[in-house]
Amino acid sequence: VPxxxxxxxxxxxxxxxxxxxxxxxxxxxxxxLLLCIAALPMGLALLALAAAWFDPQPELWQHLxxxxxxxxxxxxxxxxxxxxxxxxxxxxxxxxxxxLAEFPxxxxxxxxxxxxxxxxxxxxxFVYVASIDAGSPLRALASALTGSSAWLxxxxxxxxxxxxxxxxxxxYAYLLVRAALLRQGRTLYEAARxxxxxxRAALAYAVLPALRPALAAGFALAALEALADFGxxxxxxxxxxxxxxxxxxxxxxxxxxxxxxxxxxxxxAVALSVIERRARGRAAHAAQGxxxxxxxxxxxxxxxxxxxxxSGVLLLGFVLPVCLLAYWSFAAELRLARLGDAAWRTLxxxxxxxxxxxxxxxxxATVRRTRxxxxxxxxAAELAQAGYAVPGTVxxxxxxxxxxxxxxxxxxxxxxxxxxxxxxxxxVARFLRVGxxxxxxxxxxxxxxxxxxxxxxxxxxLARVRSxxxxxxxxxxxxxxxxxxxxxxxxxxxxxMLRPIGWDTxxxxxxxxxxxxLWREAAAPALLLVVLGLVPALAxxxxxxx
Amino acid sequence: xxxxxxxxxxxxxxxxSSSPVVAAESLMIYSAQKEPYIxxxxxxxxxxxxxxxxxxxxxxxxxIERLAAEGADxxxxxxxxxxxxxxxxxxxxxxxxxxxxxxxxxxxxxxxxxxxxxxxxLSRRAxxxxxxxxxxxxxxxxxxxGLADAKWKGRLCLRTSRNVYNQSLVATRIAHLGEAEAExxxxxxxxxxxxxxxxxxxxxxKAIAAGECDVGVVNMYYLARLKREDANLPxxxxxxxxxxxxxxxxxxxxxxxxxxRQKAAAQRFLEWLTSAPVQREIxxxxxxxxxxxxxxxxxxxxxxxxxxxxxxxxxxxxxxxPDAVRLMDRAGWR
Numbered sequence: 069v070p071x072x073x074x075x076x077x078x079x080x081x082x083x084x085x086x087x088x089x090x091x092x093x094x095x096x097x098x099x100x101l102l103l104c105i106a107a108l109p110m111g112l113a114l115l116a117l118a119a120a121w122f123d124p125q126p127e128l129w130q131h132l133x134x135x136x137x138x139x140x141x142x143x144x145x146x147x148x149x150x151x152x153x154x155x156x157x158x159x160x161x162x163x164x165x166x167x168l169a170e171f172p173x174x175x176x177x178x179x180x181x182x183x184x185x186x187x188x189x190x191x192x193x194f195v196y197v198a199s200i201d202a203g204s205p206l207r208a209l210a211s212a213l214t215g216s217s218a219w220l221x222x223x224x225x226x227x228x229x230x231x232x233x234x235x236x237x238x239x240y241a242y243l244l245v246r247a248a249l250l251r252q253g254r255t256l257y258e259a260a261r262x263x264x265x266x267x268r269a270a271l272a273y274a275v276l277p278a279l280r281p282a283l284a285a286g287f288a289l290a291a292l293e294a295l296a297d298f299g300x301x302x303x304x305x306x307x308x309x310x311x312x313x314x315x316x317x318x319x320x321x322x323x324x325x326x327x328x329x330x331x332x333x334x335x336x337a338v339a340l341s342v343i344e345r346r347a348r349g350r351a352a353h354a355a356q357g358x359x360x361x362x363x364x365x366x367x368x369x370x371x372x373x374x375x376x377x378x379s380g381v382l383l384l385g386f387v388l389p390v391c392l393l394a395y396w397s398f399a400a401e402l403r404l405a406r407l408g409d410a411a412w413r414t415l416x417x418x419x420x421x422x423x424x425x426x427x428x429x430x431x432x433a434t435v436r437r438t439r440x441x442x443x444x445x446x447x448a449a450e451l452a453q454a455g456y457a458v459p460g461t462v463x464x465x466x467x468x469x470x471x472x473x474x475x476x477x478x479x480x481x482x483x484x485x486x487x488x489x490x491x492x493x494x495x496v497a498r499f500l501r502v503g504x505x506x507x508x509x510x511x512x513x514x515x516x517x518x519x520x521x522x523x524x525x526x527x528x529x530l531a532r533v534r535s536x537x538x539x540x541x542x543x544x545x546x547x548x549x550x551x552x553x554x555x556x557x558x559x560x561x562x563x564x565m566l567r568p569i570g571w572d573t574x575x576x577x578x579x580x581x582x583x584x585x586l587w588r589e590a591a592a593p594a595l596l597l598v599v600l601g602l603v604p605a606l607a608x609x610x611x612x613x614x
Numbered sequence: 615x616x617x618x619x620x621x622x623x624x625x626x627x628x629x630x631s632s633s634p635v636v637a638a639e640s641l642m643i644y645s646a647q648k649e650p651y652i653x654x655x656x657x658x659x660x661x662x663x664x665x666x667x668x669x670x671x672x673x674x675x676x677x678i679e680r681l682a683a684e685g686a687d688x689x690x691x692x693x694x695x696x697x698x699x700x701x702x703x704x705x706x707x708x709x710x711x712x713x714x715x716x717x718x719x720x721x722x723x724x725x726x727x728x729x730x731x732x733x734x735x736l737s738r739r740a741x742x743x744x745x746x747x748x749x750x751x752x753x754x755x756x757x758x759x760g761l762a763d764a765k766w767k768g769r770l771c772l773r774t775s776r777n778v779y780n781q782s783l784v785a786t787r788i789a790h791l792g793e794a795e796a797e798x799x800x801x802x803x804x805x806x807x808x809x810x811x812x813x814x815x816x817x818x819x820k821a822i823a824a825g826e827c828d829v830g831v832v833n834m835y836y837l838a839r840l841k842r843e844d845a846n847l848p849x850x851x852x853x854x855x856x857x858x859x860x861x862x863x864x865x866x867x868x869x870x871x872x873x874x875r876q877k878a879a880a881q882r883f884l885e886w887l888t889s890a891p892v893q894r895e896i897x898x899x900x901x902x903x904x905x906x907x908x909x910x911x912x913x914x915x916x917x918x919x920x921x922x923x924x925x926x927x928x929x930x931x932x933x934x935x936p937d938a939v940r941l942m943d944r945a946g947w948r
Contacts, residue, residue, distance in 0.1 A: 202812055318778070586650075
């Protein structure tokens with residue numbers, strides 16, 4: 069067992085190293101194969117992005133560098149850091165609250181707090197802009213009463229965008245940290261208390277370090293989401309690097325330039341991710357026991373404060389926007405058959421994508437943990453997951469072009485570029501990180517000694533998965549499935565580009581209306597999307613039986 | 615048996631993705647115009663002629679990349695896209711077949727189609743000035759150039775420069791005024807902005823109605839759609855540059871895919887789309903102006919009166935669009 073970088077005494081500092089002396093050769097082959105399959109979709113897209121450099125655009129680059137990139141870098145940095153920090157703080161505070169404390173409505177809030185995930189960020193952004201920003205009834209009222217609405221703060225700036233995106237992104241940290249806390253149980257905390265630490269010190273020194281993988285995963289997902297987002301920042305008037313990438317293609321008319329810029333952003337994101345992983349080293353933390361926390365019953369104003377805080381977040385991130393959508397949808401014509409078809413197709417495309425993402429994500433996380441941190445495995449694994457850092461439309465087109473090339477040379481008609489297979493490949497390329505990171509955070513908590521014990525007892529790899537990993541990883545798997553499903557269900561550009569001809573999903577119905585400014589028509593499919601996200605949330609978030 | 619069922623599902627999926635065209639006649643439409651504005655027309659054509667349609671919807675630049683990648687193997691028969699810039703690019707990349715049709719030439723005025731017959735306008739939209747009817751007198755307005763006047767400081771609302779309609783508008787300013795003068799004009803607009811540029815034209819109209827700004831530039835059908843819901847909306851339309859070059863107009867247009875195997879059928883469909891009765895239907899659906907001069911506009915638009923349109927060929931707007939984007943970046947129009 070290698071020494072961990074962290075010196076916290078009650079924590080066994082080692083990631084899982086499931087390394088069998090016998091059959092090591094075969095294991096290596098299987099691992100390499102899994103890695104290749106997981107990396108295939110993103111590999112295709114990377115080829116297309118790399119090929120763009122054969123068409124150099126020196127003049128356009130000079131224009132971008134002189135007039136666009138500076139401001140874009142500044143706004144991107146501010147937005148990404150703010151969203152990641154705020155989302156992680158908010159998400160983990162809420163997770164700690166619902167796991168460690170007991171207060172009124174806690175059980176409802178525990179489930180409710182992940183619902184904002186099911187709302188596409190650009191829908192949330194639009195609802196906020198339309199209800200309190202430019203052209204809103206609120207502004208009209210302010211103008212009528214005071215002669216001007218200029219004194220009302222705007223949310224169409226980096227600060228406003230950071231707040232709105234935080235409401236959309238905190239559920240990543242919330243889900244992952246909650247899963248980690250449930251997994252970790254109370255033993256560490258109680259040991260620290262027994263050693264004479266107060267509740268705060270026990271949390272800070274015993275519980276918090278063991279949450280690092282989950283915190284890091286939540287932080288990274290929020291940061292990359294903010295980096296790759298286009299829909300929400302476009303509505304919120306913040307010109308990030310994603311916006312510059314779109315400008316290069318749609319405005320300056322150069323897909324090559326857009327691909328080159330996207331490639332640069334992607335490389336920086338991958339480099340940061342590798343550095344972060346190195347810095348974290350193998351200081352993964354396994355809990356000693358699994359008895360669940362006994363929530364502390366909060367008293368009087370503390371209990372009310374906890375309820376108010378959690379419900380406030382739920383209100384802003386979900387209830388208010390959904391109520392507004394529902395209100396708008398009253399005025400719209402409801403076409404139920406169309407909605408039903410779209411819901412069923414969403415389930416099929418997103419469900420297939422989720423299965424692949426979680427399976428390949430689990431494979432990737434396992435391979436990484438079993439093969440050690442030596443290059444090139446981590447770099448290949450990082451690249452396979454890099455799609456999360458690329459704006460959706462650019463990634464989708466970078467995948468569409470090679471798929472069309474393949475079908476043309478193989479005489480496949482349009483089986484890949486207009487079919488479920490293409491959509492699934494694109495979803496894996498885009499969201500593999502979501503599955504891999506959720507599961508990786510769970511694996512980090514599995515005690516190596518348990519694995520060793522199982523092996524000593526003669527359990528083969530399959531038996532170890534079934535009777536050891538699956539039960540222990542249940543919360544992390546649940547989080548991974550939920551995250552992957554809602555991401556897939558609300559994905560737009562790749563689904564739009566690669567779906568079977570005529571297949572409208574809910575996200576596409578929303579897009580069809582919103583892109584023409586028909587927001588009220590978008591309300592019904594948005595609500596249905598929320599309901600679809602709610603079902604797995606309810607199913608997966610039940611606590612495991614004690 | 616669930617397994618049977620599942621494998622059948624998978625089979626259906628595979629077939630769905632690559633179904634060969636068996637029907638007698640079926641046209642594949644690649645369209646950047648949204649389905650709600652096109653589907654009723656397709657249904658009507660099917661009812662009249664028996665020709666079926668497949669419909670692939672995406673943004674203009676994506677459809678163009680797709681056509682280019684598919685090359686001779688494309689299934690697309692017709693490309694429908696908005697904005698002259700996209701149509702120009704598609705023609706420039708040789709993705710559209712030249713069509714020689716007396717019917718199309720009679721139905722579509724010369725300024726609204728490609729000189730080489732590779733694309734034809736289907737509907738016409740004017741990008742013009744709208745103003746707060748309670749706070750601005752029409753006499754105060756003096757065309758696009760007038761909006762750069764200091765008297766509009768803090769009173770002008772514009773959509774973001776990312777929007778292709780603004781790019782075409784600025785491209786036509788470059789064609790008329792030259793690059794330097796056009797940049798001076800755009801800098802004047804930017805200096806007068808009341809708000810950070812808005813994400814869409816609907817919000818521009820609403821911001822004027824809410825009293826946040828007094829004037830703006832939008833495609834007129836966005837105002838028409840809002841007026842159809844609320845006739846009392848205190849925002850009015852002003853036809854820009856009537857004493858000069860005329861209002862900037864753009865089109866939603868269509869062309870026949872260069873590698874279509876059914877060019878004659880595709881051409882017949884375009885001829886039908888530009889015929890007077892169908893043009894009236896298009897105008898009613900999307901509240902734009904018909905390109906066919908024999909068709910009447912929607913009564914709501916007719917009440918706004920006639921205007922002189924900029925006669926500059928739209929191909930110029932397409933050609934100058936990348937220059938326009940660079941100019942807007944330099945001028946700080948976000």
